[in-house]
Amino acid sequence: MAVNVFEDWLNACSGCEISILNIGDPLVDLLNHLNFVHITPLIDHKLFGQLGEKTEMDVPESVVSILSGGVRNDEQKHELQEIRKKTKILIALGTCACHGGIPAQANMFKNEEVFEKVFRQSPSTEPSPDPVDPSVPKWTPTCAALDEVVKVDISIPGCPPHPDWIVEAITALLEGKTAWSLPERSVCDTCPVIREKKSGGGPVKRWLQNMEFNPEEGIDKMRCFNEVGYLCQGPVTLAGCSGKAGVPRCVQARTPCRGCFGPIRKGAQPMVDMMGALSSVGLDAKSMLDRRAMLNRYIGAHGMLKVLPARPTK
Ligand code: SF4
Ligand code: SF4
Ligand code: SF4
Structure with missing residues (x-):
């Protein structure tokens, strides 16, 4: 029976998802064993109902969840916590999810300093106030890796991660293993x-x-x-x-x-x-x-x- 898999990006650029697609032919074989219940680049499935009719985020149950990107705002943090409740194995995919990635360079500055730079001091932008619409999720104090918020079971680093390791980690899980990691070599x-x-x-x-x-x-x-x-x-x-x-x-x-x-x-x-x-x-x-x-x-x-x-x- 195929295993239910949830995949999504948080504070991510979508490069990690391109790496999933870059698996190429072996992905076709893997898809015989995986039933994606949510995967942003491949399935039009939304978390607030297909027409946005739900007011609460509705994350489907899964055996494995694969998440790229770190946590930069309250909505991403909430999604991550909901996913953790509804999945058995959580995979952090890519360096943003494992270590914060390039966006975590912002951790050197206070959020207000970043907003000031982006919304008012950028030479290519008309000065404007910070986003005040309540539908815009609030920034978290720092740009965090997933394991700073919830327990992560498997980390596949890389910006982007290599498709070989995505296949190897998923194959290990399909074989009944619960852990996988790259060897500690430089x-x-x-x-x-x-x-x-x-x-x-x-x-x-x-x-x-x-x-x-x-x-x-x-x-x-x-x-x-x-x-x-x-x-x-x-x-x-x-x-x-x-x-x-x-x-x-x-x-x-x-x-x-x-x-x-x-x-x-x-x-x-x-x-x-x-x-x-x-x-x-x-x-x-x-x-x-x-x-x-x-x-x-x-x-x-x-x-x-x-x-x-x-x-x-x-
Ligand atoms: S050599 Fe490899 S690990 Fe180093 S930056 Fe390039 S792709 Fe990344
Ligand atoms: S790890 Fe690299 S490829 Fe993946 S989301 Fe972050 S910036 Fe994009
Ligand atoms: S051996 Fe030298 S060139 Fe090669 S990765 Fe190490 S530092 Fe870089």
């Missing part, structure tokens, strides 16, 4: 570039300058980005962005890793560890501009990014 562990454990020293260069490499040569003939002075977050980022095989996606494109799969293990401190990795090859880690934002670019939930107390005036 992007560097899967990277074939040349490493000499030293750089020429000096400040960390901004990725505004072109790196030098020979496009005629394979990636395995290219030197490690950190060792030629550019920030590459491979040392502190969970491996898996190329699925079951292959060179890390950005390195394939001769671009440094920006950390989109999040930390290698729970409780890690990627910012501290990355500063250590840069120093260990002789770079001046403190020379990096905006390092708090840069090194927590995808992982601002769980208190990794927060409003800092104002510095005393001299």
Whole structure:
């Protein structure tokens, strides 16, 4: 018998759902075993009744729920809590759901500061008041990962997550398992570039300058980005962005890793560890501009990014 599955996006961009569709042919096989009761990109099913006639959110029962995006407003928080009550296994899909993702960069600022910037100071926008219509859901104090609000059973990180891992996690559940996770390896562990454990020293260069490499040569003939002075977050980022095989996606494109799969293990401190990795090859880690934002670019939930107390005036 097919398993009932609920899928939805919260504070998300829909890229994670594209990854579900990008499963391709294996998705057709999986669909023989899955009965989607709600999946925004594929089924026109609404949570307040098909014609919006219900005043209360009505979340259908499911065995598995897959949610992308973090929690940014009261309505998303309520939906997440309702889903948790009505499902057995909750999957956080994508880095926004697992770690807050790019939207959690806003956690460095008070909500009022963000509204001020967006509604009044943006050069491309006519100044306007904050949304006051009561039908617009109120922002939560921070942009949160799902597990800051409810218990999450399985996390599939990535921005976007690789389709291989979505298939593997769902297949594990169909086989009766209740847990699944990526192995704790770093992007560097899967990277074939040349490493000499030293750089020429000096400040960390901004990725505004072109790196030098020979496009005629394979990636395995290219030197490690950190060792030629550019920030590459491979040392502190969970491996898996190329699925079951292959060179890390950005390195394939001769671009440094920006950390989109999040930390290698729970409780890690990627910012501290990355500063250590840069120093260990002789770079001046403190020379990096905006390092708090840069090194927590995808992982601002769980208190990794927060409003800092104002510095005393001299
Ligand atoms: S993890 Fe990436 S792809 Fe998924 S919702 Fe967030 S920004 Fe979009
Ligand atoms: S730091 Fe970047 S380029 Fe160097 S080994 Fe790690 S992932 Fe590869
Ligand atoms: S190399 Fe890093 S930033 Fe690029 S896709 Fe992989 S994990 Fe994400």
